[in-house]
Amino acid sequence: MKKSLFIAINIPPEAIEAVRQLLQADSATYPDLYANARMTPSQDWHITVLYLGEQEEHSIDVIERIITDVARQITIPQLAIKMLTTAPPHRPPRMIWATLLAESNTVLGTFKKGVLQELANHAIHPQGEQFANFNGHITLARLPEGRKIADHAIALAHTIPIPVARIDIMETHLESTGAKYSIVRSIPLLHE
Template sequence: MLKLRLFIAIPLPDNLLDNIIKCQNSLKTEKALSNSGARFTSRENLHITVLFLGYLEEKSVDQLLEIIRQTTNRVSPFSLTPVNFTFASPGAPPRMVWLNFQKNDEYNWLYRNLSRPVKDFFNKSQQKFDYEKREKLIHVTAARFKSPPVKNETDKIKLPAISHEEFLCREIILYKSILKKEGAQYVQISRFNLT
């Protein structure tokens, strides 16, 4: 039985992608990051993950599409505002660089109202789905480290500033993730307009 590795994400506008790439380029000059085996997320893979679904049998994808459609039909477009770059995950040795966004009630509503029916669907189909009940931090993963940079080295790194220009989220996308030696490849399965 073929299983697909799936996630739901918000695509980013070109101007924000340009800014992230510019910031990544400035980070590439930081010696401490190159020593940690930093891999920078490619432009085509930059997104905001709303929900990581894990593996789902291909035959069940149509049912999942309908669940997503029912939720997105009840959501209006909403604005998201980038705030700053930080080392992540919070409270742990740095393994990534995130671009964080302001908290957003509409995003949280979308997250909760996708999570519940998706969790029920996965339970009924006896497939594993890890639902995070805590408030989700809205972010884009800009870089990942093979090994965490040394603490006293990260303290010296000046993470770049980013424009706080908000963008309008008008759609979400269901992607499948194909894991390859050179990194993950993301393929769109379906787009859902927010109405």
């Protein structure tokens, strides 16, 4: 049986609260931007490290071992959110993202590259487009199609820290109300 999988970092409660306050202030300041936007429930906020797509259920054990092995080689320090922006970059805005600092993207990009290499060694092939540079973000809202708005970017005076204690293998469930996510496996990170 196949499952729609991705590798993610779920956002801890203290970071959720800080982002929620930022989002409330931004939506109060720019109500036209947020008009008819579909907000992502905060319990679904995560940073997708790698979209795997439809994978056989039996491959989950291998994926877990790969994540564990790569995480032993690449330390993932505390991440940090630097900006609230419309997305995707260089295209008509369809979403509002909380984006990561460049240093956070570099570390997660290296981790992702290591995972991709090991997945290929085990004949597990992620589906979907793979981008050269990692652009870590949390999708906070989806904007109505065809919205004609200028790019919106709010740089934070202070970054919002995201402590990373684990990496999760997540499953997407498509429902009439939108995508729902569940944790399939949770891999704790051993910080030195």
